[in-house]
Every structure is written in structure tokens, then in C-alpha cells.
Amino acid sequence: MEQEEGSVYAGESLTIQERLKRVFYAPRSSFEAVAGKEDWLDWFLPTVLVAALGLVSHTLSIPVMDNLDTPVLQNQLQEMNEEQKQQFLNSMDMLKAQGWVMIPVGTFSTLVVVAFVLQVMLRSLFEVDVTFRQSLVIKGYASLVMGLEWLFRALLINIQQTPIVQTGMGWFVPQNVATTFVGRVLADINFFDLWQIAIIATGMSALGNVAMRKALISVLVLWGIYVGGGAAIATVTSSMLQQGMAPTG
DSSP states (O other), rough: OOOOOOOOTOOOOOOOOHHHHEEEEEETHHHHHTTTTTOOOOHHHHHHHHHHHHHHHHHHHHHHHHHHTTHHHHHHHHOOHHHHHHHHHHHHHHHHHHHHHHHHHHHHHHHHHHHHHHHHHHHEEEEEEOOOHHHHHHHHHHTTHHHHHHHHHHHHHHHTTOOOSBBBBBGGHHHHHTTHHHHHHHHHHHHHHHHHHHHHHHHHHHHOOOOHHHHHHHHHHHHHHHHHHHHHHHHHHHHHHHHSOOOOO
16 A cells, blocks of 8 residues: 655644644644544534534624525526526525524534545545544544635625625536536535545545545545536436426427
């Protein structure tokens, strides 16, 4: 098994606060500092922080979600067909009513699911005997980026006065392409996801002694399958609904 050379940070003693800060600009130093001595706080604390940031972002976005009569949003709704408009309005109602529960529950459930997938991948694909706690740490550290994404989205929502904002390739997808398979895939590609992928690959490399290039490729492929599969399901479902609502006879 190909291994990465140790970095200058290997074996450096860092507090958990320092490890969490370095995730954003020197993630390998964070993972190498915790290697072999992973603690439950290393996955629990960042996840709690992310959930808290998500709730703060939700609070900041509620006033805009409560006002659906802004000119920007009305223009966006006019570009939607009836099915898209109804889906959006239903999602807004659900988010306003259940967002306070959905955000923390979703954050922790995503942590567990992704950590399980990482452990399976490292053990089966790279034959690395990683623990579930190590996988939780990898995803927990990487999830800090999601907290920044939520804050950035809340900022855009308040600046643009609409809940419909994009943080990636969705900026460049015209409305008539947004509901196609290609449009959905492009809309799901954003900077924050790619940042998380880079951190996860770094964690796999540091804690699993996997070559960084191989770790990065494997996570990108996995993410590509997830994005492509989700876009395909959404496109097929939308097409079936449109056919079902089409007049017959």
C-alpha cells in the first residue's frame, strides 16, 4: 500500500481548539495531531458547532422565508412551472415549521452515514483497518466547512432577499436547464462541497496512510455517484409527475 510522507506537523501537540481552526487552512496538521489518540470530542464538538451555525443561519433566513412577495422571489417564481412552484412553496413551509429539528438531526445523521461509508471504503478499497471513531473524526472535521456554507447562504438570502440562492455552478444554470439532468448536476456542484472533499481526502491520507491522490480520486468518484444518482432520480421523478398531470383523451 502506497503511503504519504509525513508532514512537518506530524506528532505536533495541538489543543482541540487549534485542531479545529487548522482544519480550514492546514487540515493535515489537525489529523496528524490527533492520530492514534482520537477522542469523542473530536467528532462531537465540530458537529455541535455546525448544527449551532445551521440554526443561527436558519434564524437569520426566517424573515426572508416569511416574506414571499419580494420582487426578486416573484420574478424567480414566474420562471417556474406549476410543479416547481408548488414544490418550492411546500419546501418553504416544511423548512419554516421543522427546520429547528431537521438541521441538528440532519447534521448528526449525515455524520454517522458518511463516517460508515468512509470506514467501509477504507477497509475494502484500501485495506486499512480504521476505527469508526477515526471515520467520525474525518467527517466531523470536514463538516466544519458546512457551517461556513450555511452562514454564507444566510448572508446571500438576506442580501438578495430570496431563499433561492446558489453557492456554486448553479449561478450559471439558466432556469430552462435547471430541471434537466445536466442542470441538476451542475446546481449540486459548489465550492463548499469540493472543500469538504479535499479535507476528507486529507483525513483519509493522514489517518489511513493512503496516498493523497488515491484518497482524493476515491472521494470524488463517490461524491460524483451521489450527485449523479440524486440528479437522475429527481429528473425521472419530475418527468413522471409531469406526465401524470398531463391531460389525457
